[in-house]
Amino acid sequence: xxxxxxxxxxxxxxxxxxxxxxxxxxxxxxxxxxxxxxxxxxxxxxxxxxxxxxxxxxxxxxxxxxxxxxxxxxxxxxxxxxxxxxxxxxxxxxxxxxxxxxxxxxxxxxxxxxxxxxxxxxxxxxxxxxxxxxxxxxxxxxxxxxxxxxxxxxxxxxxxxxxxxxxxxxxxxxxxxxxxxxxxxxxxxxxxxxxxxxxxxxxxxxxxxxxxxxxxxxxxxxxxxxxxxxxxxxxxxxxxxxxxxxxxxxxxxxxxxxxxxxxxxxxxxxxxxxxxxxxxxxxxxxxxxxxxxxxxxxxxxxxxxxxxxxxxxxxxxxxxxxxxxxxxxxxxxxxxxxxxxx
Amino acid sequence: xxxxxxxxxxxxxxxxxxxxxxxxxxxxxxxxxxxxxxxxxxxxxxxxxxxxxxxxxxxxxxxxxxxxxxxxxxxxxxxxxxxxxxxxxxxxxxxxxxxxxxxxxxxxxxxxxxxxxxxxxxxxxxxxxxxxxxxxxxxxxxxxxxxxxxxxxxxxxxxxxxxxxxxxxxxxxxxxxxxxxxxxxxxxxxxxxxxxxxxxxxxxxxxxxxxxxxxxxxxxxxxxxxxxxxxxxxxxxxxxxxxxxxxxxxxxxxxxxxxxxxxxxxxxxxxxxxxxxxxxxxxxxxxxxxxxxxxxxxxxxxxxxxxxxxxxxxxxxxxxxxxxxxxxxxxxxxxxxxxxxx
DNA sequence: TGAATTTTGATAGACGTCTATCAAAATCCG
DNA sequence: CGGATTTTGATAGACGTCTATCAAAATTCA
Numbered sequence: 001x002x003x004x005x006x007x008x009x010x011x012x013x014x015x016x017x018x019x020x021x022x023x024x025x026x027x028x029x030x031x032x033x034x035x036x037x038x039x040x041x042x043x044x045x046x047x048x049x050x051x052x053x054x055x056x057x058x059x060x061x062x063x064x065x066x067x068x069x070x071x072x073x074x075x076x077x078x079x080x081x082x083x084x085x086x087x088x089x090x091x092x093x094x095x096x097x098x099x100x101x102x103x104x105x106x107x108x109x110x111x112x113x114x115x116x117x118x119x120x121x122x123x124x125x126x127x128x129x130x131x132x133x134x135x136x137x138x139x140x141x142x143x144x145x146x147x148x149x150x151x152x153x154x155x156x157x158x159x160x161x162x163x164x165x166x167x168x169x170x171x172x173x174x175x176x177x178x179x180x181x182x183x184x185x186x187x188x189x190x191x192x193x194x195x196x197x198x199x200x201x202x203x204x205x206x207x208x209x210x211x212x213x214x215x216x217x218x219x220x221x222x223x224x225x226x227x228x229x230x231x232x233x234x235x236x237x238x239x240x241x242x243x244x245x246x247x248x249x250x251x252x253x254x255x256x257x258x259x260x261x262x263x264x265x266x267x268x269x270x271x272x273x274x275x276x277x278x279x280x281x282x283x284x285x286x287x288x289x290x291x292x293x294x295x296x297x298x299x300x301x302x303x304x305x306x307x308x309x310x311x312x313x314x315x316x317x318x319x320x321x322x323x324x325x326x327x328x329x330x331x332x333x334x335x336x337x338x339x340x341x342x
Numbered sequence: 343x344x345x346x347x348x349x350x351x352x353x354x355x356x357x358x359x360x361x362x363x364x365x366x367x368x369x370x371x372x373x374x375x376x377x378x379x380x381x382x383x384x385x386x387x388x389x390x391x392x393x394x395x396x397x398x399x400x401x402x403x404x405x406x407x408x409x410x411x412x413x414x415x416x417x418x419x420x421x422x423x424x425x426x427x428x429x430x431x432x433x434x435x436x437x438x439x440x441x442x443x444x445x446x447x448x449x450x451x452x453x454x455x456x457x458x459x460x461x462x463x464x465x466x467x468x469x470x471x472x473x474x475x476x477x478x479x480x481x482x483x484x485x486x487x488x489x490x491x492x493x494x495x496x497x498x499x500x501x502x503x504x505x506x507x508x509x510x511x512x513x514x515x516x517x518x519x520x521x522x523x524x525x526x527x528x529x530x531x532x533x534x535x536x537x538x539x540x541x542x543x544x545x546x547x548x549x550x551x552x553x554x555x556x557x558x559x560x561x562x563x564x565x566x567x568x569x570x571x572x573x574x575x576x577x578x579x580x581x582x583x584x585x586x587x588x589x590x591x592x593x594x595x596x597x598x599x600x601x602x603x604x605x606x607x608x609x610x611x612x613x614x615x616x617x618x619x620x621x622x623x624x625x626x627x628x629x630x631x632x633x634x635x636x637x638x639x640x641x642x643x644x645x646x647x648x649x650x651x652x653x654x655x656x657x658x659x660x661x662x663x664x665x666x667x668x669x670x671x672x673x674x675x676x677x678x679x680x681x682x683x684x
Numbered sequence: 685t686g687a688a689t690t691t692t693g694a695t696a697g698a699c700g701t702c703t704a705t706c707a708a709a710a711t712c713c714g
Numbered sequence: 715c716g717g718a719t720t721t722t723g724a725t726a727g728a729c730g731t732c733t734a735t736c737a738a739a740a741t742t743c744a
Contacts, residue, residue: 003433005730016693021732029691031741048434052394053730056699060732091345092390174681182619182639186528213681277524297524332684335677339516339555342674347700358723363702371721373711395700398729402702691740702728710721 004045013041024049051320055094062095062316066152066308067113067127069104073231073258074284076104076128079153079304086308095312098122105200107132114138117147124148124315126165129156131201136160148318152311153302154202162318165310165331167302169202172333173209173256176279179298179335180210180252181218183277189249190222194240196231196257206256206281224250229259236262241269244276255280260287260296267295283336291338301334346387355383366391393662397436404437404658408494408650409455409469411446415573415600416626418446418470421495421646428650437654440464449474456480459489466490466657468507471498473543478502490660494653495644496544504660507652507673509644511544514675515551515598518621521640521677522552522594523560525619531591532564536582538573538599548598548623566592571601578604583611586618597622602629602638609637625678633680643676 010020015038022030023038030038041047054060066083069076080099087097102109110127111134117125125142129135129151139149139160150163180191191214195203207226214223227243229236236259244250244266253276255263260280267276267290280287283301290296310331336342352362357380364372365380372380383389396402408425411418422441429439444451452469453476459467467484471477471493481491481502492505522533533556537545549568556565569585571578578601586592586608595618597605602622609618609632622629625643632638652673678684 003730007730017731018693018695019691022692025732031691034691050398050730051434053398053699054732056392056395056398056701057730057732059699092393171681175679178679178681183524183527185525209681330684333682335679335682337517337520337677339513339520339551340675340677342672345700349700359701360723360725361721364722367702373721376721392700395729396702398699398731399701400703401729685744687742687744689740689742691738693736693738695735695737697734698732699730704727705725706723707725708721708723710719712719713717714715 003050004047005050006047008045009038009041009047012045013038060094062090062093062124062319063122064090064095064097064124064126064312064315065117065122066097066099066311067110067125068099068101069128069130070101071104073104074260074286075258075282075304078284079128079308082305082308086305086312090312093316095316097312105130107135111135111138114142117142119145119147122147123319124150126150126152126311126315127156128153129161130154131156148315150311150314150318152307153304154200163314165307165314167331167333169205170209170212172281172300172302173206173211174213175209175333175335176206176254176256176300177210177213178217180254180277180279181214181221183279183297184218184221184252187251187275188220189251190224190247191252191254192224192240192243192247192250193226194229194236194253194255194257194259194263195226196259197228200257203257210254210256221252222249229255229257229262231258233259233262233265235259237265238262240266244270248274250276252277253279257281260284260290264290264295283341288341291336291341294338297337299336301336302331303334307331345392346389347392348389350387351380351383351389354387355380402436404432404435404466404661405464406432406437406439406466406468406654406657407459407464408439408441408653409452409467410441410443411470411472412443413446415446416602416628417600417624417646420626421470421650424647424650428647428654432654435658437658439654447472449477453477453480456484459484461487461489464489465661466492468492468494468653468657469498470495471503472496473498490657492653492656492660494649495646505656507649507656509673509675511547512551512554514623514642514644515548515553516555517551517675517677518548518596518598518642519552519555520559522596522619522621523556523563525621525639526560526563526594529593529617530562531593532566532589533594533596534566534582534585534589534592535568536571536578536595536597536599536601536605537568538571538601545599552596552598563594564591571597571599571604573600575601575604575607577601579607580604582608586612590616592618594619595621599623602626602632606632606637625683630683633678633683636680639679641678643678644673645676649673 006020010017020038023035068080083099090097102113107130110130115138125147143149149161151161153166155164227239263280264286278296279298280296281300283299287299348362352359362380365377410422425441432439444455449472452472457480467489485491491503493503495508497506569581605622620638621640622638623642625641629641
């Protein structure tokens with residue numbers, strides 16, 4: 001009922017503690033035959049090294065760096081706050097977290113920051129990636145210098161990074177389509193989409209998923225040409241208000257980027273009696289309020305807190321050379337309505 | 343940047359290690375004045391005891407017992423599996439978990455089991471409670487004998503237990519109403535409810551929330567008299583099939599208990615062209631399939647895995663006398679549709 | 685075979701905390 | 715004040731692992 005220790009391993013393998021230690025920490029100077037004897041003992045005993053004790057002994061510290069985009073984006077600011085809070089908690093597990101900010105969507109700045117990191121002072125990096133070749137190369141270099149790298153929220157497709165913690169955005173778009181299609185049933189017309197910019201990977205993916213579902217399952221609704229709000233509330237408000245006024249046939253709105261405040265303001269300007277179903281992304285102060293007062297019907301959300309925790313966990317297991325550096329539970333697309341608000 | 347240790351506390355307070363230790367572990371034989379000197383040092387340094395080291399030293403083990411209802415209920419069996427898996431993981435944190443099963447909804451059996459637990463061999467209990475006085479008393483006795491007790495999934499209202507890990511069922515019912523109301527818009531008629539038994543606390547709460555929302559926000563829909571399926575799939579199927587056949591005006595179904603298979607079977611028997619929106623509870627093999635083939639529209643879910651983790655965490659922090667034995671994040675009502683299935 | 689080299693073992697001290705014991709110091713009480 | 719009692723300090727060893735060093739044993743190679 002007690003866990004086996006290195007002493008047990010040594011005894012079973014018929015070798016000394018020193019040798020077990022050499023094997024466990026892959027130091028050299030152990031014959032292959034001896035090593036495999038130790039391995040066998042480890043397997044047969046089901047030995048798992050006590051990481052708490054190991055860290056205590058070697059004063060191991062995990063030095064992580066989170067790289068987040070700067071700017072007004074409310075979701076990113078929440079993410080930043082979550083990182084700060086988890087950093088405080090992580091201190092208890094000998095994990096030190098530093099946060100860096102780069103201008104949003106600026107691949108060069110990101111790449112430069114990555115290049116400027118000191119591999120002697122940092123063990124792992126979690127970054128909200130901007131998808132560009134220059135970034136990819138910088139990541140490759142960083143990894144070559146022994147730093148673990150994972151992406152957070154926004155992925156960098158390809159083999160450079162060692163993991164991604166975030167939601168599946170196509171799936172998110174499909175879910176939005178599925179909800180909005182059902183909400184609008186019985187009121188045939190047009191559905192408007194508001195995106196940040198189609199240059200952003202996650203926005204493009206959401207749009208894709210949304211259109212897939214709407215076209216195949218709710219063909220009675222037409223999809224209006226998408227608005228580009230550039231994640232700016234004023235622009236979103238103006239464009240959407242104009243479109244709603246111009247087209248009385250719009251029965252649903254899907255906003256797949258930032259700028260929830262703008263959406264809410266545009267809706268507030270509608271004449272009473274006009275019913276428009278609305279689905280947006282990310283639970284923020286504004287989308288929350290809009291759910292409560294009934295102007296939004298549903299909010300799709302990614303749990304940034306859990307994403308941060310997942311990134312920390314993933315980096316730590318990568319640094320520990322743990323067997324399964326996969327997330328226990330993937331980050332899912334969460335649906336919020338007025339009554340299941342957290 | 344390194345955390346202060348008891349050595350630092352001793353130095354700052356101007357006392358010996360022994361004294362600091364006596365204060366930290368609230369042993370007696372320390373003058374009040376000395377104690378407060380040590381406390382001050384702890385505060386000023388922001389000292390937090392290294393729990394890993396402490397556990398290592400004292401070979402502390404958290405011996406927990408999970409009490410779950412026996413029977414066919416698919417959700418409960420998943421819960422059981424989650425407990426088993428988390429138990430394996432918890433071993434690494436010197437936590438030993440034992441699972442006990444009692445006949446479902448049998449307050450006497452539960453109370454008896456609680457009474458039979460040996461306080462010498464168990465530090466904490468997490469139980470799916472049956473709400474009855476005899477249970478309440480058994481819990482009170484157990485706590486008096488020094489065992490921590492929390493409830494899981496199904497609460498025991500009142501001051502006896504030290505915490506509850508589970509969802510808010512009224513909120514779940516409201517969410518169901520909000521979804522189903524929107525799904526059925528444009529098709530006015532009647533909505534049928536299938537419960538397990540109104541004697542169960544959580545079922546009653548769900549019904550309450552559901553009716554609240556439907557009455558106030560979707561008054562165009564009538565609420566049909568609820569069916570009692572007793573969580574049995576055959577009974578659910580028969581009752582629901584009969585009702586659907588008898589009343590062509592039924593446009594929506596809310597099943598708030600177990601028996602998803604029965605609901606799916608009843609729907610499969612409907613003539614093609616008849617559209618009924620369906621919301622049920624708990625993501626299981628059957629509700630999952632039904633979402634995928636389109637016969638269910640949405641599933642409300644409680645993340646049993648996270649509930650188990652939450653209960654373990656809560657018990658451990660109670661046993662450690664940690665400051666904030668509250669959950670980081672409460673367990674929320676999750677909404678699943680076909681496209682955001684995990 | 686003997687020397688050089690590699691592999692292995694033994695030992696000690698550390699990480700931060702706990703427990704136990706014994707002695708020294710401070711306080712109390714009559 | 716002096717003895718009894720309480721409070722405090724010092725020390726040692728433990729938990730499971732790591733690191734380092736030195737010596738002993740086994741292996742290699744000429």
